[in-house]
Amino acid sequence: MIDKTAIEEAHKRIKPYIHHTPVMTSKGIDEIAGCSIFFKCENFQNVGAFKARGAMNAALQLSDDQRKKGLATHSSGNHAQAIARAAKILGVKSYIVMPTTTAQIKKKGVAGYGGEIFECEPTLAAREQTLAEVIKKTGASEIHPFNNYDVITGQATAAKELFEDTLALDFVIAPVGGGGLLSGTALAAKYFSPSTQVIAGEPVGSDDAYRAMKSGKIEQAQSQTIADGLLTSLGDKTFPIIRDNVKEVITVTDEEIIAAMRLIWERMKIIVEPSSAVPFAAVLKDKLKFAGKKVGIIFSGGNVDLGKIGKLFS
Amino acid sequence: MIDKTAIEEAHKRIKPYIHHTPVMTSKGIDEIAGCSIFFKCENFQNVGAFKARGAMNAALQLSDDQRKKGLATHSSGNHAQAIARAAKILGVKSYIVMPTTTAQIKKKGVAGYGGEIFECEPTLAAREQTLAEVIKKTGASEIHPFNNYDVITGQATAAKELFEDTLALDFVIAPVGGGGLLSGTALAAKYFSPSTQVIAGEPVGSDDAYRAMKSGKIEQAQSQTIADGLLTSLGDKTFPIIRDNVKEVITVTDEEIIAAMRLIWERMKIIVEPSSAVPFAAVLKDKLKFAGKKVGIIFSGGNVDLGKIGKLFS
Numbered sequence: 290m291i292d293k294t295a296i297e298e299a300h301k302r303i304k305p306y307i308h309h310t311p312v313m314t315s316k317g318i319d320e321i322a323g324c325s326i327f328f329k330c331e332n333f334q335n336v337g338a339f340k341a342r343g344a345m346n347a348a349l350q351l352s353d354d355q356r357k358k359g360l361a362t363h364s365s366g367n368h369a370q371a372i373a374r375a376a377k378i379l380g381v382k383s384y385i386v387m388p389t390t391t392a393q394i395k396k397k398g399v400a401g402y403g404g405e406i407f408e409c410e411p412t413l414a415a416r417e418q419t420l421a422e423v424i425k426k427t428g429a430s431e432i433h434p435f436n437n438y439d440v441i442t443g444q445a446t447a448a449k450e451l452f453e454d455t456l457a458l459d460f461v462i463a464p465v466g467g468g469g470l471l472s473g474t475a476l477a478a479k480y481f482s483p484s485t486q487v488i489a490g491e492p493v494g495s496d497d498a499y500r501a502m503k504s505g506k507i508e509q510a511q512s513q514t515i516a517d518g519l520l521t522s523l524g525d526k527t528f529p530i531i532r533d534n535v536k537e538v539i540t541v542t543d544e545e546i547i548a549a550m551r552l553i554w555e556r557m558k559i560i561v562e563p564s565s566a567v568p569f570a571a572v573l574k575d576k577l578k579f580a581g582k583k584v585g586i587i588f589s590g591g592n593v594d595l596g597k598i599g600k601l602f603s
Numbered sequence: 604m605i606d607k608t609a610i611e612e613a614h615k616r617i618k619p620y621i622h623h624t625p626v627m628t629s630k631g632i633d634e635i636a637g638c639s640i641f642f643k644c645e646n647f648q649n650v651g652a653f654k655a656r657g658a659m660n661a662a663l664q665l666s667d668d669q670r671k672k673g674l675a676t677h678s679s680g681n682h683a684q685a686i687a688r689a690a691k692i693l694g695v696k697s698y699i700v701m702p703t704t705t706a707q708i709k710k711k712g713v714a715g716y717g718g719e720i721f722e723c724e725p726t727l728a729a730r731e732q733t734l735a736e737v738i739k740k741t742g743a744s745e746i747h748p749f750n751n752y753d754v755i756t757g758q759a760t761a762a763k764e765l766f767e768d769t770l771a772l773d774f775v776i777a778p779v780g781g782g783g784l785l786s787g788t789a790l791a792a793k794y795f796s797p798s799t800q801v802i803a804g805e806p807v808g809s810d811d812a813y814r815a816m817k818s819g820k821i822e823q824a825q826s827q828t829i830a831d832g833l834l835t836s837l838g839d840k841t842f843p844i845i846r847d848n849v850k851e852v853i854t855v856t857d858e859e860i861i862a863a864m865r866l867i868w869e870r871m872k873i874i875v876e877p878s879s880a881v882p883f884a885a886v887l888k889d890k891l892k893f894a895g896k897k898v899g900i901i902f903s904g905g906n907v908d909l910g911k912i913g914k915l916f917s
Contacts, residue, residue: 333872337872554874555909558651558875558905559872559873559874560872560873560874561872591872595865595868595869595913595916596916598913599909599912599913599915599917600913600914600917602909602910602913603913
């Protein structure tokens, strides 16, 4: 199990390689929301997302022999760039399996860090099979995007910084996809700010965590949402942590996500990706719960395709 | 003439009412530009632009009797909101003359601060005539957007902070429209960082400052550019300061402005308006001049119509 010391040590381990991102506030946003919100800006993190933390922590935990053979993962998103970046920093190779449907800009990001890309059909089966082949051939170590304790421990450092930089938050809200950020946030709250209630924001169109909290078992994600960082189901390592430490999952529609994202862009002048806007959308949906409270929100990332997102605001 | 003490006193005067905005850097941007850039983020300023500084300084310089009768200006942009906000803070009325063509969102901004809006035809003559009538009726004090020494002195505090927060900049670049920000920046460099060369960025489609520097007299702006904060000609108070203290005006096309703006949005995850991207576009256009140098850039503001801007990126 991940304990307090593990998170503290992970934080020391990755500090040279990550940004201590700022916490931003906005009077205009607080007036609209009816509470005081402290936004942890992981959109300003290296690779534009919190994923840099977990990937770096996991990579640094490998033995020299393991590292030499390189890092491998399958990902169509920010984790892919985070692994390629970690490998580049360590001077080793990275092998990234990406579906053929992955946006060109994300492939370019991986290639920019020297990552070798292996394309596959856009199904989980094809991704896992291709990754298995790559690992068999190279001997590289797989670093899973979320179902990995070292990754979870690394992601926990974002909320740890948030708790250090703010005072006595009543709530902290993270978005939930596979649950790496959320489980890390929940553990950080448990150890560093136990009076803070942990809440998750999730898209209605991919509400497997919401259903898992009701049923007590992992549920299948439907993956029908604009929040493209939150398409996956919980894993067997993230689910128990979430079940035991997260108070509630609030679900929001894509319309609510887009409206919340637009408010953030317009009022705060910063770019967050749709997944990042989910927790703020949850606050706006359930205003009574948060009225007058101090609320921490993790902005998970800021990587968007401006050509596509621009159209949403027309 | 505005001296060093005037800028220092203005800074003290307005400090309780403005943000000391952050200076941001980006490794990715520096690699693309081939120099080290320090971005002064006035897009995070109150009202989303540096205009809050000059408006507040000018308003605070009025006598009690003057203030009581309110503040007045004509503006279709960020200065309108800045004046309405200054009046609200001082507990007095503001009267803002705005062309009928002004975007609804800007009118809402002014109204949100309690400003009274007077609509007029979208010509300079109509704006000035309507303003004269409003002032005759109300006795309010006009605060011009740029051709006003108290406004220029207030704008100078942005570059003053930039020089305080960075070390020995080789260049500082501001966009130029009416010249309030540029003349303030030039005076701040003269007094607080005399080894820093001051350069202006200007749209080709409104290049009156570029022509004025050649001809030695104020020239008419053509106002054909997406950088809607830079449509005006220099004033008789801003031009001499610029003529004597600005080394060069670099002009850039709208295509170059949009490309520079997109890079800033994508790489830095922050929203700047087209006018703000003009200095960075100038650096990209004239890379040789800035190669390896330390360059300060003032991001003038971040107020954009997302519905319109989104389409530019498609």
